[in-house]
Structures are given as structure tokens and as C-alpha cells.
Amino acid sequence: MILYVWDFHGVLEKDNEVALAEQINFILEKYGFDRRVTVPETFALSGKHYRQIFFELCPGISVEKAREMGDLGVSTGIEYARRYVKPRDHAREVLNEIRERGDKNLVASNCAPQALKAYVEMVGLQDLFDALVSVDSEHVNPKTFSIKDYKLRRIRAFMSGKDFEKIKCIGDKERDIELGQKLGAETYLFDPGKLIKETKAHHKISDLRQVL
Numbered sequence: 001m002i003l004y005v006w007d008f009h010g011v012l013e014k015d016n017e018v019a020l021a022e023q024i025n026f027i028l029e030k031y032g033f034d035r036r037v038t039v040p041e042t043f044a045l046s047g048k049h050y051r052q053i054f055f056e057l058c059p060g061i062s063v064e065k066a067r068e069m070g071d072l073g074v075s076t077g078i079e080y081a082r083r084y085v086k087p088r089d090h091a092r093e094v095l096n097e098i099r100e101r102g103d104k105n106l107v108a109s110n111c112a113p114q115a116l117k118a119y120v121e122m123v124g125l126q127d128l129f130d131a132l133v134s135v136d137s138e139h140v141n142p143k144t145f146s147i148k149d150y151k152l153r154r155i156r157a158f159m160s161g162k163d164f165e166k167i168k169c170i171g172d173k174e175r176d177i178e179l180g181q182k183l184g185a186e187t188y189l190f191d192p193g194k195l196i197k198e199t200k201a202h203h204k205i206s207d208l209r210q211v212l
Helices: 016-030 050-057 063-081 091-100 113-122 147-159 174-183
Strands: 002-006 104-108 131-133 166-171 186-190 203-205
Touching (some): 002 174, 016 063, 091 104, 104 147, 113 131, 166 174
Parallel strands (some): 002 104, 104 131, 186 203
């Protein structure tokens, strides 16, 4: 039995970066900041917790203010996403084949639990996962919290007592590859635009079917 560990944003969905840019700029304006982000800039921001995003975008901001802005991000994210987010090409086909083989699909995302559930349902993939690993925002301090360590603990808890022959980890950023390395996984960097030149991943793919 093989465990497939999937990043969600940028891998199993597409066009969230448009929604994220619009949402971040709304919150920056609401709180009186002149800073704005472009759609290409959100590639580096996607996958981070909202509190971490605003902590980085607004130098000197207090932890309390980052928490407040981040909580607004969590509460409005789905509203913005519904305008743009679509399932990635071949996502259902690939996930379904994995399940038919008797293997397992797990999503590991930086989203809050309720947000990840909504995103997965938004793209119609909710029936194809054996576990959703999300991040409880109540535990997030942008100065000290390690999302990677948190996700590792949750994934290992899911694996406990199960006999996996192999783990495959698929993500669109190097931090996803690092997570896979920590798990001892075979790693796949998903780069549909073929823009990433260097990676520590075992494989670089542009089509989800290549995972199979």
C-alpha cells in the first residue's frame, strides 16, 4: 500500500493565486497599509498561514495585529476563492485511480480545518481522500510556530498502525519537498508552467498523471 501526500493549493486546484491577491489587498487597504501584492507575488505567499503573510508584508507589525489581520483572512478566504478556484486538470482522474488501486490519498495543507474542507468540496474532490491534515489557527504564532513540524506530527499519526510500503509526496514548492524528505518519501515537484529551474525533488512534473 502506498500513501500519497498531496499539497492542495497550486497542485490539486488552480487560480487560487488570483483570489489570494485580491483578498490580501482588500485586507491591507482595510487596515491602512499602502502595500499591495501582485498575482505573481502570491506564489511565494501561497501555502503560508495568513498571520505569517501579514507579518512578512507589514514590517514592524505586532503579533496581535498580524493575528487580527490573519483571522480576517481566514474568515474571508472562502468567499474570495469561490470566485476563481477550479480543480486542477486530471486531479479527479489521478486521485480516483490511486484509490482504485487500494492506495491512500492524504492532503496536507496550511489551511485552517474548516477552510480546507470547504476548498476540497469546492473543487469536488471530497470523496477521494482518506485524511485531511490542516492547521488549527489557534496554535499559530507567526514568530515561533513551525507548520512543517505540525504537519509532520499529524501525518505520522495517520500512518501509525498502517503498513505503507512507500510514501509519495507531491507539492509545488520546495517546502513541500522538504516535508516529503522528512517523511522518507519519493518526492514530486509539480511545476505546470515549467518555471522552476532547481529542486531537490526526485521528480519534476507538469501533469498530475505523471505521478502514476
